[in-house]
Amino acid sequence: MTNPDWLTKGWPHIWLPYAQMKTAPAPLAVVGAEGTRLKLADGRALIDGVASWWTVAHGYNHPHIQGVVKRQLETLPHVMLGGLAHEQAYTLARRLAALMPGDLNRVFFSDSGSVAVEVALKMAIQFWINRGERGRTKIVSFKGGYHGDTFATMAICDPDEGMHSLFKGVLNEQIVVDLPRDEATSAAFDTLLAREAKHVAAVIVEPLVQGAAGMKFHTPETLARIAASARRHGVLLILDEIFTGFARTGTMFAMEQAGVVPDIVCLGKALTGGTAPLAATVASERVFAGFLSDDPAAALMHGPTFMGNALACAAANASLDLFEREPRVAQAGRIERMLREGLEAARGLAHVRDVRVKGAIGVIEVQGFDPRTLRQKLIDKGVWIRPFGNIVYTTPPLTISDADLATLTDAMVSVVREAR
Numbered sequence: 001m002t003n004p005d006w007l008t009k010g011w012p013h014i015w016l017p018y019a020q021m022k023t024a025p026a027p028l029a030v031v032g033a034e035g036t037r038l039k040l041a042d043g044r045a046l047i048d049g050v051a052s053w054w055t056v057a058h059g060y061n062h063p064h065i066q067g068v069v070k071r072q073l074e075t076l077p078h079v080m081l082g083g084l085a086h087e088q089a090y091t092l093a094r095r096l097a098a099l100m101p102g103d104l105n106r107v108f109f110s111d112s113g114s115v116a117v118e119v120a121l122k123m124a125i126q127f128w129i130n131r132g133e134r135g136r137t138k139i140v141s142f143k144g145g146y147h148g149d150t151f152a153t154m155a156i157c158d159p160d161e162g163m164h165s166l167f168k169g170v171l172n173e174q175i176v177v178d179l180p181r182d183e184a185t186s187a188a189f190d191t192l193l194a195r196e197a198k199h200v201a202a203v204i205v206e207p208l209v210q211g212a213a214g215m216k217f218h219t220p221e222t223l224a225r226i227a228a229s230a231r232r233h234g235v236l237l238i239l240d241e242i243f244t245g246f247a248r249t250g251t252m253f254a255m256e257q258a259g260v261v262p263d264i265v266c267l268g269k270a271l272t273g274g275t276a277p278l279a280a281t282v283a284s285e286r287v288f289a290g291f292l293s294d295d296p297a298a299a300l301m302h303g304p305t306f307m308g309n310a311l312a313c314a315a316a317n318a319s320l321d322l323f324e325r326e327p328r329v330a331q332a333g334r335i336e337r338m339l340r341e342g343l344e345a346a347r348g349l350a351h352v353r354d355v356r357v358k359g360a361i362g363v364i365e366v367q368g369f370d371p372r373t374l375r376q377k378l379i380d381k382g383v384w385i386r387p388f389g390n391i392v393y394t395t396p397p398l399t400i401s402d403a404d405l406a407t408l409t410d411a412m413v414s415v416v417r418e419a420r
């Protein structure tokens with residue numbers, strides 16, 4: 001099969017994400033997408049089991065999102081948010097605040113998840129500085145976590161599985177600990193916070209599902225324990241819902257399952273339904289109030305050029321319309337049931353270590369071989385799934401049909417069964 005001209009000519013000039021460019025397999029040329037299907041240049045169609053890195057909640061090219069974005073394009077694609085205002089950003093801020101529990105009412109926009117986390121860290125550290133507590137500069141995070149690829153976020157990823165181990169020694173030293181999953185680890189976590197509290201600005205965690213570092217799950221009790229320890233020792237709690245938000249774990253936000261209300265929440269990924277880059281950092285009234293002052297130096301000095309981009313905010317507002325009108329949370333529940341049934345056949349296979357499902361996330365953890373070797377076999381079966389680390393996983397669009405979901409799980413189980 002020959003590649004389109006633009007791919008051949010551009011290939012010597014492109015640098016791909018997370019790829020050893022010497023050996024990276026040639027990427028697939030995509031010329032269109034519809035619903036859960038990617039249309040390839042050679043005429044094939046693949047069912048997208050990844051939802052473009054977990055963003056495409058409503059399927060590709062949803063007519064409602066397209067219509068809203070087209071209208072916005074014709075009136076005002078972008079205007080700076082410093083000193084100027086536009087309806088889409090202000091409406092979106094109000095709607096996101098209404099979706100959040102407690103008084104998480106203040107929305108700071110940015111254009112990528114990593115920056116949303118950077119902003120959360122900056123808010124947390126400056127919150128204490130503004131109160132005269134200059135020693136609280138450390139962040140506590142958890143092994144198995146992933147919070148982004150920028151320098152501050154690399155330092156709070158899992159030191160080994162977070163993809164950034166090369167940068168040890170360059171990064172700020174942070175405190176990365178075990179999740180409090182049982183009595184021993186809970187006691188250790190609480191003791192650590194008690195001891196370090198005066199140096200710690202915040203604890204950050206991906207609630208219920210640690211995504212990019214290996215799709216590991218923890219219980220609502222673990223999340224509640226983290227929140228309780230943070231409260232007890234007067235440390236801020238940041239929840240990174242960039243992956244888990246927007247129904248991925250079976251509720252609109254994962255924090256709902258533990259009844260936890262943090263001080264700061266990070267959103268991204270599915271925020272625009274996979275249409276445009278947009279992220280948000282949502283702060284509680286208490287955190288926001290910590291920046292109100294007659295001293296100009298107490299202000300939050302941050303402002304991404306494209307923050308609150310009108311096209312992206314329009315897409316996000318349209319995406320929220322769909323979450324209101326259509327049963328996305330119920331669909332995540334249906335996907336969860338089908339994933340449980342469909343992936344069960346992989347349990348007990350020779351090189352399968354674990355099969356786990358949470359909401360619209362289905363994972364087969366393998367051992368004894370590199371699952372990236374399955375990539376081409378999955379494509380041959382008509383599905384786009386991107387194994388990494390030691391897992392083969394799917395996070396389909398929430399609108400996926402039963403038949404397409406069955407094709408995905410059958411493909412996953414059969415390539416793992418045949419793997420050597």
Ligand SMILES: *Cc1c(COP(=O)(O)O)cnc(C)c1O
Binds near residue numbers: 114148206
């Ligand atoms: C993807 C992700 C990020 C980083 O988002 P980018 O948009 O890739 O910068 C941060 N935190 C979590 C939990 C993520 O899944």
